[in-house]
Each structure stands twice: as C-alpha cells, then as structure tokens.
Amino acid sequence: MSARGPARRARADVLRPRALNRALLERQLLLRRADLPVVTAVERVLGLNAQDPNLPYLALWARLDRFAIKDLTAAIEDRSLVRSTMMRATQHVLSTPDFRLIRPVLAPLLRRVQRNAFGRRTADVDLDELIAEAWELLADGRVLTRPELGRRLAERWQGADATALGWSVQYLLPLVHPAPSGTWNTRGATPFARADWTGIRARATAEDVRQTLRRYLAAFGPATVSDARAWSGVSGLREVFDQLRPELRVYLDESGRELFDLEDAPRPAPDLPAPVRLLPEFDAPLLAYADRTRIMTDEIRRQVCVGAGVAATVLVDGTVAATWTVSRTHEAATLTVHPLRPLSPSNRAEVEEEADRLLAFTHPNTPRRQTRFE
Structure with missing residues (x-):
C-alpha cells in the first residue's frame, strides 16, 4: 500500500480551521508584533504584496515593533529587498535571495500570463528576440520605464503595440524595479532594470522548486497542494509534494484533504488569544490559499x-x-x-x-x- 493509501490517511491528525488559523497567524507575525530587522521579517513571511508602494509598509507596521518608514526604504535602496513581478504575476517585495530562488520557479506561470494577456498583440514578434533586445537596452545599469522600453522596442518591430511589448518583457524577463520606485508614496511609471546582479539563474532546478515549497510551508503551512498552487500560480505541484512527503508532516483538514507541513514548524494551540490587526489591501494571508476559510x-x-x-x-x-x-x-x-x-x-x-x-x-x-x- 502506498504512503497515500488508507492506512496513512487513517493515522493523520485532523486540523480544524481554528488550529490552521493560529498556525497562519504565528508564521505571519500576527499573533504578536515581532522584534525583527526588516529583511528578516520579509523573509519570514515570504514577501509582501507591493501593487501599491505603501502596502509593504502597512504590512510591516502590523507585524513589527518599532517599525519606521525609513527602515523599509533603506532596505529597498540598498537592494537587500527587491520589487518585482512575482507570485500570481503581481508585484511583490522580497529579499534578494528569495527573489533569486523563486523567480525562475515562477517563469512558466509568467510566460502563460504573457501569452494569455498579450499573445495576440505580439503574434508577429519573436519573443526570444524581444527578450534579447530588451536585455541589451537595459545593459550597463540603464533603467527605463515600461513605457520607455516599449517605445524603444517598437522602433525595431514597426507597427507592434508598444504597450504590449513593454508588458511582455515584464513577464518574460527577470527584472527588478529599483528605488525610488516602490518606496513610501512614490508612484508613477514602473522602472525596469536588469536583475543579473542578484545571481539569478535562467532556469529553476528541481531542487529550487522543492525549496520554494519548503519556504511556502514555513510561511503559510499547513497547506494543501491546491493552496500552494493558489499562492504561487504554478501548476504541477502534486508530484513535487510527493517527492517531499518523507520529510513532511501530513495532516487532514475537516474535508479529508491532505495538509502538508514542515516537521518542526510552529503550530500554536487553537485557543491562543489573537489581537486585533489591520491588514492592507492584498495582504498575503488572504490570498495564499485555495481554501481561505481559515481566515x-x-x-x-x-x-x-x-x-x-x-x-x-x-x-x-x-x-x-x-x-x-x-x-x-x-x-x-x-x-x-x-x-x-x-x-x-x-x-x-x-x-x-x-x-x-x-x-x-x-x-x-x-x-x-x-x-x-x-
């Protein structure tokens, strides 16, 4: 009988929504404000949504003691944190090591998003050539906004939609949006810069995918395969969880679905008091699961x-x-x-x-x- 058969499932503990809720709050620093440096906190919660520049600041205010606006701004300016198109094809702030790990894992998702959103408008464009041309335009540390880059690319592909070209590059090429973009109250056209300084690889390895799921469980577990897919937008994760199964704890939710978690991850008592917290728009605990009833x-x-x-x-x-x-x-x-x-x-x-x-x-x-x- 396989490890996924009835014998294994009969032994699995059932975690009810309140137990899952307290595990989520603990890992997302929402049971108590933490005394952590900004970069450590961003790594602990595995990135912050940054579709508006103020959202990461509000998210950290809800989670950290003595947090000041200048703390996050300094980490963005010194490139300890980077802002880029990441999970679910939306803007996030992550630590540079997490960006280097996770962005290649998300590449299939982002290619799919480009194809669905701009495939028709770039049908006559060789996307490999588009990426190579954009890479050269951003060489030697040059920074161009998305509209500027789109217009420059349209000079080569006469008649092509400049907006579609700029957005396509954002999805197809690992890029970061350097400061002052993404800092408090700073809005406007998104600037593009190359991310090769981060040491990012062109393609994710199988171990990169496994490590990304470990990082997800550390920040959001216990979770189902569908939950991890909802957080990341990446498909084909069932096989990866099966590879990780020997090192994970396996539970069941009330519907009988398997929940995976790291062996030593915190799982607080369900009756632990939880303080009031005000979370900004798009905060990750509301989006990191297919089944959101834990929150x-x-x-x-x-x-x-x-x-x-x-x-x-x-x-x-x-x-x-x-x-x-x-x-x-x-x-x-x-x-x-x-x-x-x-x-x-x-x-x-x-x-x-x-x-x-x-x-x-x-x-x-x-x-x-x-x-x-x-």
Whole structure:
C-alpha cells in the first residue's frame, strides 16, 4: 500500500480551521508584533504584496515593533529587498535571495500570463528576440520605464503595440524595479532594470522548486497542494509534494484533504488569544490559499475579494471581521471601519485603538485623526 493509501490517511491528525488559523497567524507575525530587522521579517513571511508602494509598509507596521518608514526604504535602496513581478504575476517585495530562488520557479506561470494577456498583440514578434533586445537596452545599469522600453522596442518591430511589448518583457524577463520606485508614496511609471546582479539563474532546478515549497510551508503551512498552487500560480505541484512527503508532516483538514507541513514548524494551540490587526489591501494571508476559510468565511470573502481587488481588512480573534478605508482632508484623516459581522463593544474598542495607532503612523502631521464605524 502506498504512503497515500488508507492506512496513512487513517493515522493523520485532523486540523480544524481554528488550529490552521493560529498556525497562519504565528508564521505571519500576527499573533504578536515581532522584534525583527526588516529583511528578516520579509523573509519570514515570504514577501509582501507591493501593487501599491505603501502596502509593504502597512504590512510591516502590523507585524513589527518599532517599525519606521525609513527602515523599509533603506532596505529597498540598498537592494537587500527587491520589487518585482512575482507570485500570481503581481508585484511583490522580497529579499534578494528569495527573489533569486523563486523567480525562475515562477517563469512558466509568467510566460502563460504573457501569452494569455498579450499573445495576440505580439503574434508577429519573436519573443526570444524581444527578450534579447530588451536585455541589451537595459545593459550597463540603464533603467527605463515600461513605457520607455516599449517605445524603444517598437522602433525595431514597426507597427507592434508598444504597450504590449513593454508588458511582455515584464513577464518574460527577470527584472527588478529599483528605488525610488516602490518606496513610501512614490508612484508613477514602473522602472525596469536588469536583475543579473542578484545571481539569478535562467532556469529553476528541481531542487529550487522543492525549496520554494519548503519556504511556502514555513510561511503559510499547513497547506494543501491546491493552496500552494493558489499562492504561487504554478501548476504541477502534486508530484513535487510527493517527492517531499518523507520529510513532511501530513495532516487532514475537516474535508479529508491532505495538509502538508514542515516537521518542526510552529503550530500554536487553537485557543491562543489573537489581537486585533489591520491588514492592507492584498495582504498575503488572504490570498495564499485555495481554501481561505481559515481566515474568513466564504460569505465574507465575497465582500472582501471583489473582481481583481482585495480590500484592506480588520482581523478580530484572528479572522476577518471588517474592512477599512482612509480618507483625508487638509485638516483631518479619517479611518472608516466597515463591519462585516457583529462586533462587541470590547471588539470595537480594540479596533479603534489599533486604528488610532495606524493613523498616527500614516498621517503623523495631520492635525486631527479620527476613527469611525460605518
């Protein structure tokens, strides 16, 4: 009988959603604020969504003691952290070693995204030649924005869609977006720079894929194969998990699905108290699983994840209880909480206290700061 047969499954412990929730909060630094350097924290949680430049700052504020904006900015400027198109073909900030490991693993996903989004508009372009031309245009440390690069490439491929060329390069070529891009309140056209200085390889090895899954489990486990696929966007992971099976702990969820985890990973008691936390839009715990019930109900998910958007959320007792938005006038900054389930008076008081702290971080010079519940 194989290790995946009934005998193995009969011995597997069942982990209920609350146990999975506390494991997630512990690994994502959401059970208590950690006293960690910025780069160590980003590695611990395996990257931060950076579709807007302020999102990584807000994510670290929720996770770290004594975090200051300058701490993350300095790590981006000195290239300890890099911003690039990564998991699920979206912008993330990762440590340079994690970028070097994971970006080649994601290459098949990013090629598929390019083909689906821009395949027709680049049908007459040899993509290998496109990559080679873009590589030369970015030689010797040159930095070009995506529109600039697209226009330069369109000079060679007359009649081609410059926008499609620029986006295609973003998906097909390992690139980083150097500072000041990605730093606090810095928006605008995305700059492209070569990433060869990171030591990145052209192709992932089989061990790279296995190590990426180990890193995923360390940050988000216990998790199913489908969860890992949802986090990464990479297919064909069942075989890789089977290769790793001898070194992993295997559990079951309430539906009987196998959950994989590292042998020595923390799994806190399900009754451990969890503090209120305000998470920014697209925060990874809301996106790292195919089954998101460990952090929000399906009904709440439908209100949080609308189209391509994922709202900023409030965790109460470890699960999503509300969303939040900030508005600002010349004299006031207002954080509005939009409850998605009933909140007790003590819940509201704790949410308001955390919201006040967040406004002091994001708007320190605004004369009046206030929190209100919709």
